[in-house]
Amino acid sequence: MSELKPVKGKIFTLPFFILLILSVIAIPFIVKRFMYGLGAVSNLSDGYPWGMWIVYDVVTGTAIACGGYAMAILVYIFNKGQYHPLVRSALLASMFGYTLASVSIFFDVGRYWQMYNIFLPWYSNTNSVMFEVAACIATYVLVMWLEFSPAFFEKPGQEKTLKKINSAMFIFIALGVLLPTMHQSSLGSLMIIAGDKLSGLWQTDFLPLLFLISAIMMGFGMVIFESMFSSVHLERPLEKSLLSKLSGVIPKLLIVFLIIRFGDLIFKGKLGLIFSFNFQSLMFVIENLLFIYPLIILSSKEKKDQSKYLFLSAASLVLAGAVYRFDTFLVGFNPGVNFHYFPSFAEIMITVGIISVEIMAYLIFIKTLPVLPDVKHA
Amino acid sequence: MKVDRRNFLKVLSAGAVTAAVPDNVFARAKKDVPPDAVGILYDSTLCIGCKNCEMACQRYNKLTAQPSDSNNRDFDPYTFALNKIQIYRNGDKTDKESENKYNFFKKACMHCVDPNCVSACPASALTKDEESGIVSWNSDACIGCRYCQVACPYSIPKFEYGAAFPEIIKCEMCQHVQVKGKIPGCCDFCPTGASVFGKFSDILQEAKNRLALPEKSNYNYPVGDLIGKRSKNNPVEKYINYVYGEKEGGGTQYLILSAVPFENLGLPKLPDYSNAAKTEGIQHTLYKGMIAPIVLFAGLAFTTYKTAKAEDEKGE
Numbered sequence: 001m002s003e004l005k006p007v008k009g010k011i012f013t014l015p016f017f018i019l020l021i022l023s024v025i026a027i028p029f030i031v032k033r034f035m036y037g038l039g040a041v042s043n044l045s046d047g048y049p050w051g052m053w054i055v056y057d058v059v060t061g062t063a064i065a066c067g068g069y070a071m072a073i074l075v076y077i078f079n080k081g082q083y084h085p086l087v088r089s090a091l092l093a094s095m096f097g098y099t100l101a102s103v104s105i106f107f108d109v110g111r112y113w114q115m116y117n118i119f120l121p122w123y124s125n126t127n128s129v130m131f132e133v134a135a136c137i138a139t140y141v142l143v144m145w146l147e148f149s150p151a152f153f154e155k156p157g158q159e160k161t162l163k164k165i166n167s168a169m170f171i172f173i174a175l176g177v178l179l180p181t182m183h184q185s186s187l188g189s190l191m192i193i194a195g196d197k198l199s200g201l202w203q204t205d206f207l208p209l210l211f212l213i214s215a216i217m218m219g220f221g222m223v224i225f226e227s228m229f230s231s232v233h234l235e236r237p238l239e240k241s242l243l244s245k246l247s248g249v250i251p252k253l254l255i256v257f258l259i260i261r262f263g264d265l266i267f268k269g270k271l272g273l274i275f276s277f278n279f280q281s282l283m284f285v286i287e288n289l290l291f292i293y294p295l296i297i298l299s300s301k302e303k304k305d306q307s308k309y310l311f312l313s314a315a316s317l318v319l320a321g322a323v324y325r326f327d328t329f330l331v332g333f334n335p336g337v338n339f340h341y342f343p344s345f346a347e348i349m350i351t352v353g354i355i356s357v358e359i360m361a362y363l364i365f366i367k368t369l370p371v372l373p374d375v376k377h378a
Numbered sequence: 379m380k381v382d383r384r385n386f387l388k389v390l391s392a393g394a395v396t397a398a399v400p401d402n403v404f405a406r407a408k409k410d411v412p413p414d415a416v417g418i419l420y421d422s423t424l425c426i427g428c429k430n431c432e433m434a435c436q437r438y439n440k441l442t443a444q445p446s447d448s449n450n451r452d453f454d455p456y457t458f459a460l461n462k463i464q465i466y467r468n469g470d471k472t473d474k475e476s477e478n479k480y481n482f483f484k485k486a487c488m489h490c491v492d493p494n495c496v497s498a499c500p501a502s503a504l505t506k507d508e509e510s511g512i513v514s515w516n517s518d519a520c521i522g523c524r525y526c527q528v529a530c531p532y533s534i535p536k537f538e539y540g541a542a543f544p545e546i547i548k549c550e551m552c553q554h555v556q557v558k559g560k561i562p563g564c565c566d567f568c569p570t571g572a573s574v575f576g577k578f579s580d581i582l583q584e585a586k587n588r589l590a591l592p593e594k595s596n597y598n599y600p601v602g603d604l605i606g607k608r609s610k611n612n613p614v615e616k617y618i619n620y621v622y623g624e625k626e627g628g629g630t631q632y633l634i635l636s637a638v639p640f641e642n643l644g645l646p647k648l649p650d651y652s653n654a655a656k657t658e659g660i661q662h663t664l665y666k667g668m669i670a671p672i673v674l675f676a677g678l679a680f681t682t683y684k685t686a687k688a689e690d691e692k693g694e
Contacts, residue, residue: 039539046536049524076682081689110522110537110544117501123519127658130500130525132665170686174678178671189660193494193529195627195653196646205404205660335533336646 004088004154004370011367019356026353029346033107041346047339048330052347055329057104057354059187060322062137063215065097067226068144069180070219074249076173083242085373088151089230090223092371095144096358102141104354129189136183143179147172151369184215191328199332200270201284206260207328213257214321220250221294221317228311230372244305247298250317254295258288283323283331290320404659405651408628409492415511415578416551417489417631418565419585422643423615424572424599425482427463431573434563435459438552460549461486461564464644481636483643484564484573487534487549489513490652491629495526495535497654503546504535507553511578511631514550522546531627531646531653561603568601570612576604578631585621585633588614628652 033041044051067090074080075087106112117123118134125131147169153162188211191198204210224243265271274281294313303309330341343351366372435441436459462485493513495504503520506513515535522544526535538544552562560566565575574581584604591597591614601608615637622640623630627648636643664670 035542037539037541037544042539044539046527046539047533049527049537076685077678079681079685079688081685084689108523110524111520112522114501114518115521117503117519117521123501123503125497125500125502127497127654127661128500128525129657129661130498130523132661134500170679170683173682173686174675177678177682178675181674182671185664186661189657190525191528192660193498193653193657195494195531195648197528197531205656208660208664333528336644 003085003374004151004372005374006368006370007366007372009367011364016360016363019360023353023356023360026350026356029350030107030353032346033350038108038110041344041350043341043344043347045339045341047335048333048341050329051341052343052351053104053108055326056351057108058101058137059329060325061097061101061104062187063184063211063218063321063325064222064318065094065101066180066184066215066219067091067222068094068147068219069177069184070216071223072173072177073216074246077177083246086223086227086242086246088148088371089226089366090219091144091148092151092365093222093226093362094219095141095148096361098137098141098144100354100358102137104351107350129186129193132186133183133190136179136186140176140179140183143172143175147176151365151371154370180215181212185209185212187211187215188328191333194333197333197335198328199273199280199334200268201265201273201280202328202332204264204268206264210257210260210324213253213260214324217250217253217257218318218321220246220253221314221321224310224314225318228307228314230366240307240310244310247304247310247313250313251295251298254291254298254317258291258295261288280327280331283327287320287323287327290316290323294320404663405655406659406662408651408655411491411578411629411631412507412509412511414509415631416556417511417576417578417581417633418486418551418562419574419576419581419633419635420484421572421574421585421588421599421635422481422483423617423635423637424570424612425463425484426570426572427465427482428569429463430567430569431461431484431564432459432463434567435461435549438555438563460547481638481643483634483636483645485532485534485644486564486632487513487551488532488623488626488630488632489549489551490627491631492627492652492654494529494531494627494652494654497652497658498525498529500525510551510553510556512551512553513548514553515546515548517545520546529653531648566602569610571599571601571608571610574600574602574604580604581633582621582624585624585635588635589617589619589621591617625650628655 029041038044042051042053068087071083071087071090075083106115109115118131119138146165150162150165150169153165185208188207188209191203192205192207194203196203224247227243262271274284294317297309297313298304304313439460441459464483464485465480489506489512491511493504493506496506496513498504499520500523501519501521503516504513504526505516522537524537526546527533527537534548536547538547552560552564555562561575562573565573568574574584576584581604584600588597593614593616595614596611597614598609599612600606601610618636618639620640622634622636622645623632626645628651634640634643634645641647
C-alpha cells in the first residue's frame, strides 16, 4: 500500500467553504423537524409516506455509494489486481455515502427514539423486507469502517495493529461484498408489497435482481466519475487506461439489465403503458435513454477511449440508476386518491446539507490519510 | 387442453422463465381466517351517510378533532375518526344506489386475513390477533418508518405528520370495548344496520344470504350485530352479486356489499393472494435458513483470502 499518499493541499479551500455554508443552512430545518414533526418541513403525506429523504438519501444514495462494492468484486473476487489503486478511494466514498444515509434515516423515521427496536429479538420481524435492509445496511456501515481502518494505522509505530487488522481483512472484504448484494437487491424488494400502487412499468418480481444489477453498474459508473473528477479538480494524472478497461464491464451488465427489464414488460403485456403519454411514460423513456446512451458509447471501441465520452457515459449511467430509483419509489407510485408529492424546499436543503457533509468528509480524509495513489507513481 | 392466451404464451416462452411462471409463483401458502375471527359487514345500499359511525368512533376511541395531525385529504380533517364516510357522486345525484347517481362508502381498516402491513413492519408493531384476527398497532414497538402506509393496498394507516412524537392511527375494531362484551362504535350507532358486527363466518353467511334475496322484496336487516335484538325492515336493492373482501388480497374481515361497482367506491381490484405472501415467498426463498448467504459468504471469504494472499506474496 506504499503507493497511497495523502493529497497535498489546504483543507479550507473555497469549494469547501461553500459546502460548509450549504450544510449549515440545513441545521434550522432539522431543528424544526424535530420540534414540530415531519409535516412542518416536508410535503410527505399519508399517500406519499416516503419522499426525497428515503428515495434519494437511502435508496439512491447507497446505490451511488456502491463504488466500493463494485471495486471489491472486481479486485478480490475476479482477481483483477491492476485496479487496486482505485479501491481505497472508492471505499471511502462508499463509507461516507452509507454512513450519511444512516444518519439521514434518523431525520425521516417518525419515532426515531425507539429505532433500536428493529434489532431487539422480540420486536424484529424477519418477514419484513425493511428489517433485512436495516440490518444489512447497519452491519455494512460497520464493516466498511473496519475495511477502511488500515488507513488510520499506516504510519511508523503502528505496524503491529496494522498487521492484526490486515490478517482479518479477508473476512471484512467478503462481508463487504455479501452485504450490499443482500440489501441492494432488497431495496428493490421493498416495493413488491405495494402491488398495483406501483405502475406496471416498474412493478415486477424481478425488482430485487434489477436493483442489484443497476447498483453494481452505478458503482462502476461512480468509480469512473470520481477518478476523472478528482483528476481534474485535484490536478492529478488520470488513471485512464485502467478506467477505459473498467468501462468494458459495464455494457455486459447493461445488456443483462435491459433484457430482464424489457423482457419482463413484454411478457406481462405492460409495454403498451409507454404510450400512455403521461408523466410516468415520459420518465420511463428518459430513464431508459439514460441507460442506453452508455451502452452505445461504451460498446464503441474508439469512443470509449476518449475521456469526454467516458465521463459522459459514466455520468449518464449513474443518473439512469438514480432516475430508475426515483421512478420506482415516487414517479410510478400512485396511492390511488388525490395525493401529490413534490419535495419541499426544506426537504431539498436537508438532503443538500447531507451531501455537503459527505463531500467535506471525503475531502478531509483524502488530504489527511493515504487514500489516493501517489502522483509520482501513478 | 384448452389453449387460452396465457397457456399459449407459456408454451411460446418455454425457455424464458419470465412468462412461464404465473404471477404468484413465489408466494408462500395463503393464510386462513382465524376460527374465532370477528368482522364487520358494511352494506352500502343501507347507508344513509349520517356519519353516526364517525361520531361513535371518535367517542369510543377518545379521539378529539385534530385537524393538523392528519393531512390525508381522503379523511375529513374536521371529524377525525378511524372510519370515514365517503360519497360517490355522478349524474344528477337524485337517486341513491344507481351507478350514475350517488352512493356512500364507509372507509376503514379492512383487517386483512394476510395483512401487508403486518408483514412489512420491521419492528412487529402491527400484529394480527391469532383469535379475533384484529390488526392492531403497538406504540412501544413502532419506529415510525411508515412502510405500512406504502404496503397497505387501501391506504388505511394514518401517521401524525404534524406531531413531534407521532403515532400511527388505525381502526382496531374497538377491541377495547369488545373485551367488555360490547360491539364496535360504528356498528352500535349505525341506525340502519349498514354496519353490522359479528363472527366472521356469520357475517359472510349474512352477506351471501342478502345477495340471494329477490330485488324489491322486504327484509328484516339486523342492526348493530347479528344476534338480532334490533332490526329494521327495508326493501332490498339490486345488489352487485359479489362480496368484496371475501377474496381480495387473500381476504378481509371487513366485507362490503354494494349496488354500484366497487371501483366507484374507490376499492381497488386486487388478486386473490396477498402481496405479503408474495414478498415473504421471495425473501424466504432467497434467505431460507440463511443457507444461501452463508454459502455465498464462505465462497467470497475463500476467494478473497486467496487473492489477498497471492497479492501479499507478490508484494514481498
